[in-house]
């Protein structure tokens with residue numbers, strides 16, 4: 001393992017200045033980053049700790065009912081946060097992350113910024129994400145990989161919270177010394193399959209400082225499901241978040257199927273929102289949602305799983 005300096009900034013400005021320097025990387029709980037350093041996939045000269053910066057460590061309910069979640073808040077705290085009682089889909093997704101130890105260490109920012117858990121990538125095979133070309137999983141072992149491939153890499157993104165956040169229309173607040181910007185959670189992962197350096201669009205000096213939930217997603221019908229091979233300490237084969245917003249519109253998001261969290265086609269969401277669906281139409285909608293799936297030889301089972309998860313979500317949030 002190569003050595004690196006550890007910087008504990010006293011303020012966000014201090015952290016952003018440190019992150020602007022070449023070789024610096026942000027660290028949340030370190031549960032992914034330190035493994036990457038140990039495995040030789042990355043070699044920061046300095047890591048910049050984010051979790052003790054006050055504005056990154058708190059959850060704030062805004063006057064309009066929206067919520068701002070600091071990126072340094074631990075996953076375990078999110079799973080039980082009273083401030084998130086009106087967003088049960090996010091609490092359930094956080095409860096489903098890994099194991100109690102990972103939830104206790106992992107932060108929201110680190111969870112969204114974590115790298116793919118593809119075994120070829122993690123074990124240093126010279127694939128596209130490791131400085132090589134192509135995706136070793138296509139002709140290799142890909143039982144856990146994406147069924148909605150959108151580029152070179154076929155890994156499926158591991159974040160559970162990202163799936164719930166997509167269904168909640170969450171926005172991500174990103175900062176660097178150059179300024180700040182807000183991104184839709186979907187935009188955060190745009191081009192993930194064709195980006196070798198990261199699964200997010202963040203520039204090297206940018207960090208997620210907070211995630212914002214709008215009031216429009218409060219208290220509506222919300223549904224979460226994570227299908228795994230074993231009951232604990234496992235990544236999603238397929239996960240599904242369904243949310244009915246206060247205006248009656250519906251979002252269906254899936255995990256385990258694409259390079260980032262994936263949202264069902266708008267026409268499917270609109271038909272679910274219109275309500276009055278019988279079993280036959282729900283079945284047809286779920287099949288339509290998966291129409292563009294292009295599974296590999298060994299993971300077509302995920303298409304059926306995704307359809308089943310969408311059917312259950314549609315029933316749970318239907319009127």
Ligand SMILES: Cc1cc2nc3c(=O)[nH]c(=O)nc-3n(C[C@H](O)[C@H](O)[C@H](O)COP(=O)(O)OP(=O)(O)OC[C@H]3O[C@@H](n4cnc5c(N)ncnc54)[C@H](O)[C@@H]3O)c2cc1C
Pocket residue numbers: 025026027028029030031032033034050071072075096097098099102103105106107108109110111112113114115158159160161202206207208209233234235236
């Ligand atoms: C065995 C195992 C099983 C897991 N299972 C699941 C699971 O089922 N579901 C799930 O959702 N997750 C799972 N995880 C992920 C885990 O729960 C953590 O959320 C994740 O490892 C990262 O959290 P962290 O705060 O420790 O991030 P770190 O390791 O500190 O950082 C991860 C990456 O994000 C970057 N980063 C950190 N903070 C920020 C920020 N604020 N802005 C931008 N980038 C940032 C770092 O530079 C690094 O590249 C699993 C992890 C392991 C090791």
